[in-house]
Amino acid sequence: MSAAVVIGAGFAGLSAALRLAESGVPVRLLEAGRRLGGRASSFEDPRSDTELDWGPHLFMAANPALRSFLDRAGAGPLLRFPPSLDIGFRDSSPLPRGGGLRLARLAFPARGGRLGQAAALLRWGGPGLRTRLGIARGLSRMLAGEGTGGSVAGLLDSLGQGEGPRAWFWEPFARVVREALGAGPGGASLAVPPAPLGPFWAERAGAAIERRGGEVRRGAAVRRIAVEGGSVRGVGLGDGEFLEAAVAVPAVPPPALLGLLPERCRGEAPFRELGRLRPPPIASAYLWLDGSSPGPPFEALVGEPWHWLFRLYGSGGPLCLLAGGRDSVAALPRGEAEASARGAAGRLLPGRKVARALLVRERAATWANGWEEQVFRPAAETPVRGLFLAGDWTATGLPATAEGAVRSGEGAAQAALGFLGGGRRTSRSSGGG
Ligand SMILES: Cc1cc2nc3c(=O)[nH]c(=O)nc-3n(C[C@H](O)[C@H](O)[C@H](O)COP(=O)(O)OP(=O)(O)OC[C@H]3O[C@@H](n4cnc5c(N)ncnc54)[C@H](O)[C@@H]3O)c2cc1C
Structure with missing residues (x-):
């Protein structure tokens, strides 16, 4: 018998299982799919014979939990953060003096403190001076810990964002920005992985768990979590196998969790509210062009239905446009979304032809980011003894991101360690993992 089973091998499950294995707890990680990584994974595209996300x-330099996890998994050292926040903007919106495409770079200096940040904003060739001044003012107030009163509050007021939306939505987002920029421009820098997500981080994390004595099983869909007398007894798999365990850490999205719980638990707090959590979609459009289109690894898009443009894993591969949100192009029927991506490529990369487009879509991309949903995000501890929840949608205080998912995995593992007696009562030789 393993002391703990973790269900689902996304950021939350892999980080929980790694922490438990590092603490000497015999742990089994059960993943329904053949690949590890969950929403942050990749797949084989047979037509181009490449692995695509x-x-x-x-990834953000200012994500401490994520970076510590990637380091321990062996992927961290491969992630190259630029020395400061440096974002290219590609603007296809009509200019006041006729059409055209504007490219503008916002590059914070690696040194220079707040003054340097303000100077970089003012030098930025993107929006007009008034907008840049407004952003500089808002940012400096946010970094100073302000969030109410004055113009920021005025803006939120004008958008109908009262006390609830502020406390539950804008404040967590402000915290992310503060954590990022407050650490200096270097802390705010952003990096794209050097290789497809599955092999880059998830396979490495799985191997790190196995090196520490844990077991990682793929194609192991959990059908139910067995609870007797208010305590976890184990989990039942789709093929009928039953695995005994004193601790279960489901790290799966809310609908999957509800399917695993005994009927009587589903009607109790906090589980009965999970149906209220809603995920918006994200679409990625891979575009193979008839020639190269050099540029930075990612650019923010302005005046476009698509939000980001990525050049992944160096030159030669496809470009990728990304958009997310219920009202975005990501929610359109496939044909329309693909046509929109081809149209955007025509505007953003004049002179290039799209030889092939491939649309991939995650319909449930990021859970529980709406302010009214925040109150329903559950903590790691549950009323069931030995049951600890993880997932980007749990109450991490952060939006649903890789950093939030890793913090949730850490939190669930720490709670499980407390329950098991800090791992002292268990040893690797006692369980087979
Ligand atoms: C397109 C896209 C782009 C994103 N971009 C970013 C970004 O730039 N930065 C960022 O920080 N975040 C980003 N995110 C969000 C980030 O990917 C997620 O927050 C994070 O991956 C969620 O991890 P998780 O472990 O909570 O859940 P998941 O990744 O969903 O993992 C759950 C796992 O559980 C498994 N599972 C489900 N049911 C069972 C079962 N019954 N038995 C066994 N296994 C089961 C699933 O197969 C899955 O592997 C993005 C998300 C998407 C979709």
Whole structure:
């Protein structure tokens, strides 16, 4: 018997299992799919014979939990953060003096403190001076810990963002920006992985768990979590096998969790509210062009239905446009979204022809980011003894991101360690992992 089973091998499950294995707890990680990484994974595209991400990801230098996890998994040293926040903007919106494409770079200096940040904003060739001044003012107030009163509050007021939206939505986002920029421009820099997501981080994390005595099983869909007398007894798999365990850490999205729980638990807090959590979609459009289109690894798009443009894993591969949100192009029927991506490529990369387009879509991309949903995000601890929740949608205080998912995995593992007696009562030789 393993002391703990972790269900689902996304950022949350892999980080929980790694922490438990590092603490000497015999742990089994059970993943329904053949690949590790969950939403931050990749797939084989047979036509181009390349591995592509289900959606490109950006990692932030100011994400302490994620970076510590990637380091321990062996992927961290391969992630190259630029020395400061440096973002290219590609603007296809009509200019006041006729059409055209504007390219503008916002590059914060690696040194120079707040003054340097303000100077970089003012030098930025993107929006007009008034907008740049407004951003500089808002940012400096946010970094100073302000969030109410004055113009920021005025803006939120004018958008109908009262006390609830502020406390539950804008404040967590402000915290992310503060954590990022407050650490200096170097802390705010963004990196794209050097290789497809699956092999880059998830396979390495799986191997790190196995090196520490844990077991990682693929194609192991959990059908139910067995609870007797208010305590976890183990989990039942799709093929009928039953695995005994004193601790279960489901790190799966809310609908999957509800399917695993005993009927009587589903009606109890906090589980009965999970149906209220809603995920918006994200679409990624891979575009193979008839020639190269050099540029930075990612650019923010202005005046476009697509939000980001990625050049992944160096030159030669396809470009990728990404958009997310219920009202975005990501929610359109496939044909329309693909046509929109081809149209955007025509505007953003004049002179290039799209030889092939491939649309991939995650319909449930990021859970529980709406302010009204925040109150329903559950903590790691549950009323069931031995059951600890993880996932980007749990109450991490952060939006649903890789950093939030890793913090949730850490939190669930720490709670499980407390329950098991800090791992002292268990040893690797006692369980087979
Ligand atoms: C296109 C896209 C782009 C994104 N971009 C970014 C970004 O740039 N930066 C960022 O920080 N975040 C980004 N995110 C968000 C980030 O990917 C997620 O927050 C994070 O991956 C969620 O991890 P998780 O472990 O909570 O869940 P998941 O990754 O969903 O993992 C859950 C796992 O559980 C498995 N599972 C489900 N049911 C069972 C079962 N019954 N038995 C066994 N296994 C089961 C699933 O197969 C899956 O592997 C993006 C998300 C998407 C979709």
